[in-house]
Amino acid sequence: MLKVPVKGNWNLYQADPRLLYISLGILALTALFLFVRALRMFRVMAIVALIWSAIMAAAVWFKVHNYFGSKFFDKVLSKTIHFQWGWIVLLVAVILLATSVKKERLEVK
Template identity: 55%
Template sequence: MLIVNKPLAIIGLILVFVAGFCPILQVKIIFEWINWGLYKTDVRLFLITYSFIAITALCYFIRQLKAFRLLTRVMFVWVLLMAAAVYFKSTHYFGMKLADNLLGKAIHFQWGWIVLVSGALLLLFSVKKQRLEV
């Protein structure tokens, strides 16, 4: 039987939702630092992430716990893949070592990743399997 820690799941859903609007990357463009959220970083990542969030929230609210458990695991793996993809895209964008080194020095990860990973971890640990004792 699956048991959901409801406050943990709600807080995780809220954190993952809010993290998409937090600054994810900080880019230096001509003496000025610009913060990019998930939407400005890559629209496809934004749309896929929010579709995962919407389906996960739907499964939580209609009490489809097996699907919710699966989607929390998928969401956690997706966040890790997304962080790796953004890192490799920012450090290997042009394919030329000199240009990639300059671009890699101009782009920095921001605190939005911490919010995103913590929300995904809360979702991951909000569901546990427990045996029924008769």
């Protein structure tokens, strides 16, 4: 998810474990609601996952850009650490998850 020059590639656990655990909890609840066919709650949790993923990407971006609290070191660090393609995959996945269930009415004849 992040490319760090000295250490190599970091996944979300190495960047911030709390964000990973909350994300896994949200996705586990979403999967549970899908398997028990609670589609209304699945839709709500998919939207929560979409919002959480955007907040998570912003949190990691701010953590990278304000790691030391010093403008010089933060500027150097933010130029060396780059986001990887995993963020795009994550955001596309939660967008597909949020748009996978439509609200339709059945007409009984």
